[in-house]
Amino acid sequence: MDATLEILNLDSLDENEFQERTGVFLKQWESRVRPYIEMIDYLRHIGIEKDLALPSIAVVGDQSSGKSSVLEALSGVALPRGSGIVTRCPLELKLRKLEAGTGWGAVISYRDVQETFTNPSQVESYVRKAQNMLAGDGVGICDELISLEITSPDVCNLTLIDLPGITRVPVKGQPEDIGDQIRRLILKFIEKKETINLVVVPCNVDIATTEALRMAQGVDPHGTRTLAILTKPDLVDKGAEADILQIMQGKVVPLKKGYIIVRCRGQSDINENISLAEATRLETEFFRSHNHFSYLLDEERVTTRCLANRLTKDLVEHIKASLPSLTEQIQIRLSTVRLELKNYGQGPPLEPGKKGPYLSKRLLEFSDQISDLCRTGAKGEGNLYSLLRPVFKQWECHLRDSKTSFRDAVTELTENYEAYRGRELITFSDYSVYELLIQTHVQALRLPAMETLKIIRGIVQNEFRTMCEFCFPNFPNLRYKILNQIDDIHSKQEAKVEKRILEYLSMEKLVYTQDPVFTQKMVDFQFVEQQQEYESVCLDTGEDATSPKNCAIFDTRKLTPEKFIIYFEIVYQRLADFLPMLMLLFMLKEAAVMLRAESMDLRDGADVVKLLTEDSEAGRKRAELHQRMERLRQAQERISINL
Numbered sequence: 336m337d338a339t340l341e342i343l344n345l346d347s348l349d350e351n352e353f354q355e356r357t358g359v360f361l362k363q364w365e366s367r368v369r370p371y372i373e374m375i376d377y378l379r380h381i382g383i384e385k386d387l388a389l390p391s392i393a394v395v396g397d398q399s400s401g402k403s404s405v406l407e408a409l410s411g412v413a414l415p416r417g418s419g420i421v422t423r424c425p426l427e428l429k430l431r432k433l434e435a436g437t438g439w440g441a442v443i444s445y446r447d448v449q450e451t452f453t454n455p456s457q458v459e460s461y462v463r464k465a466q467n468m469l470a471g472d473g474v475g476i477c478d479e480l481i482s483l484e485i486t487s488p489d490v491c492n493l494t495l496i497d498l499p500g501i502t503r504v505p506v507k508g509q510p511e512d513i514g515d516q517i518r519r520l521i522l523k524f525i526e527k528k529e530t531i532n533l534v535v536v537p538c539n540v541d542i543a544t545t546e547a548l549r550m551a552q553g554v555d556p557h558g559t560r561t562l563a564i565l566t567k568p569d570l571v572d573k574g575a576e577a578d579i580l581q582i583m584q585g586k587v588v589p590l591k592k593g594y595i596i597v598r599c600r601g602q603s604d605i606n607e608n609i610s611l612a613e614a615t616r617l618e619t620e621f622f623r624s625h626n627h628f629s630y631l632l633d634e635e636r637v638t639t640r641c642l643a644n645r646l647t648k649d650l651v652e653h654i655k656a657s658l659p660s661l662t663e664q665i666q667i668r669l670s671t672v673r674l675e676l677k678n679y680g681q682g683p684p685l686e687p688g689k690k691g692p693y694l695s696k697r698l699l700e701f702s703d704q705i706s707d708l709c710r711t712g713a714k715g716e717g718n719l720y721s722l723l724r725p726v727f728k729q730w731e732c733h734l735r736d737s738k739t740s741f742r743d744a745v746t747e748l749t750e751n752y753e754a755y756r757g758r759e760l761i762t763f764s765d766y767s768v769y770e771l772l773i774q775t776h777v778q779a780l781r782l783p784a785m786e787t788l789k790i791i792r793g794i795v796q797n798e799f800r801t802m803c804e805f806c807f808p809n810f811p812n813l814r815y816k817i818l819n820q821i822d823d824i825h826s827k828q829e830a831k832v833e834k835r836i837l838e839y840l841s842m843e844k845l846v847y848t849q850d851p852v853f854t855q856k857m858v859d860f861q862f863v864e865q866q867q868e869y870e871s872v873c874l875d876t877g878e879d880a881t882s883p884k885n886c887a888i889f890d891t892r893k894l895t896p897e898k899f900i901i902y903f904e905i906v907y908q909r910l911a912d913f914l915p916m917l918m919l920l921f922m923l924k925e926a927a928v929m930l931r932a933e934s935m936d937l938r939d940g941a942d943v944v945k946l947l948t949e950d951s952e953a954g955r956k957r958a959e960l961h962q963r964m965e966r967l968r969q970a971q972e973r974i975s976i977n978l
């Protein structure tokens with residue numbers, strides 16, 4: 336056994352010797368114990384218990400067996416106690432010894448609550464409040480942990496978990512299966528091989544029938560991690576002391592770690608306002624003067640002080656023994672995490688310095704995709720141009736309809752020319768009547784043109800958005816920024832196109848084309864056909880097709896209604912091409928260039944960390960795995976110091 340961990344028989348020393356020996360002893364004790372306790376504290380602090388079980392001590396016992404009284408004696412603070420169910424949630428009691436002269440302090444934590452207080456008499460009310468919040472007012476239980484850390488020069492370095500007492504018969508307000516609920520909760524703690532099970536059994540009951548001991552034996556058949564505490568020795572019936580000694584010798588239920596008897600404050604002590612310090616003195620006195628148990632004092636098998644030393648020693652030994660297995664478990668978990676991370680793919684780098692370049696790379700990839708989309712139209716499924724073409728076709732249909740209605744209007748006008756005729760001489764048509772007709776028809780195209788623009792914007796914007804979702808599926812903040820940029824750019828571009836369309840329609844209302852274009856149009860269209868037809872008619876009738884009279888209709892200098900129909904063909908062709916080209920240029924090509932510039936601006940001065948925050952299940956899982964890996968790595972590093 337480690338010499339510095341030997342338990343001293345302090346009760347046999349006089350006052351001075353006691354002071355001197357305890358001082359030296361405690362220093363040596365502390366220097367040996369503290370690093371292990373601190374290591375476990377550190378591991379607990381970094382949350383390693385989410386990955387593996389840590390060595391700890393769980394206090395179990397039947398209801399009212401005296402668990403809280405034992406903890407109270409060990410910690411020097413009053414915990415909730417009394418008859419009926421008192422402990423209703425697992426309570427992790429962390430005792431941390433401070434230098435002499437420092438004050439008493441406590442921190443209680445549960446769910447997202449954390450409260451600090453400095454008055455030991457408030458412990459009971461804080462624990463009750465926590466239990467009421469977690470398990471509700473009344474007699475229910477809950478398996479959420481309450482953590483109570485006590486720092487004081489008067490406590491030992493220990494962490495213990497107090498568990499609800501085992502009960503068989505539900506009391507009023509408890510569910511029928513309360514016994515099973517409690518047993519399941521206890522089992523969760525005591526079945527871990529990293530846990531030392533502290534089984535509290537009152538001396539005045541039949542130990543062989545104690546459920547808590549039976550449960551501990553079930554999970555630790557060889558009794559290597561079970562230490563039994565016999566409480567209430569003052570309530571042992573006269574003549575039954577010998578039975579207790581039999582138990583202490585392991586003759587009833589053999590346990591490798593054995594038994595310790597403690598005498599805590601009974602209800603009458605509390606009623607008489609006996610303090611915890613006084614109770615400790617009375618306890619030693621009780622055993623010293625006991626007819627049957629006094630020799631156990633010399634053997635260090637009775638009193639709370641002896642229990643504290645024993646527990647610390649056991650815990651430290653237990654921690655030391657667990658180190659190789661902890662290291663092994665960490666290694667196994669680390670390789671599992673690495674494998675899982677590989678399966679979840681590469682996310683953004685964790686190192687702050689690498690985040691900026693990563694963002695640039697992703698933005699560049701995105702704008703390349705947008706450029707490709709504009710150039711080839713190729714998208715995930717299908718092609719962007721196959722979506723745009725029907726819309727432009729629809730625009731062309733509007734133009735065609737307009738052409739037909741224009742032709743009808745010209746015919747109607749020509750047939751009823753007398754009604755429209757002004758002061759012009761016969762055979763001369765009024766140009767302005769026909770010009771107005773063209774202008775009216777051009778003006779009527781404004782609405783379908785704007786509708787076409789809206790649809791085109793919708794399609795292109797939707798494709799840009801889809802590309803953004805595709806490129807940044809896990810980055811909601813980045814997506815939000817870029818989607819806003821897309822919306823802004825398309826709004827600006829739509830306004831530009833709208834302005835140009837209006838300008839263009841105004842230009843068309845000028846009713847103008849270069850003569851050669853018009854002449855060419857006339858030749859291209861029906862005039863050649865008509866002239867041939869006319870010539871053949873003239874041939875049949877013997878008329879001279881080339882005489883000035885008969886040539887009038889083909890004379891480009893003469894104003895005839897047919898020529899307006901030909902002219903509208905030019906308008907039709909110009910608008911049929913120009914508007915789609917305008918929309919493609921501004922809504923697609925130029926918008927892509929603008930988006931590239933604006934999205935790349937996000938690299939500069941933007942909150943890169945925020946932009947690269949992930950939201951998807953994979954991202955969440957990946958972040959969790961990275962945290963886990965970091966935790967395991969830190970744990971491994973810390974454990975290697977103590978190995």
Ligand SMILES: Nc1nc2c(ncn2[C@@H]2O[C@H](COP(=O)(O)OP(=O)(O)OP(=O)(O)O)[C@@H](O)[C@H]2O)c(=O)[nH]1
Nearest residue numbers: 399400401402403404416417421422500567599601
């Ligand atoms: N006489 C005497 N009474 C004791 C001793 N230890 C505990 N008690 C009393 O036994 C009763 C139950 O003690 P608790 O510490 O509340 O028991 P518990 O096991 O924590 O109770 P639950 O959490 O409800 O299961 C209390 O009234 C204590 O004062 C002892 O050594 N002697």
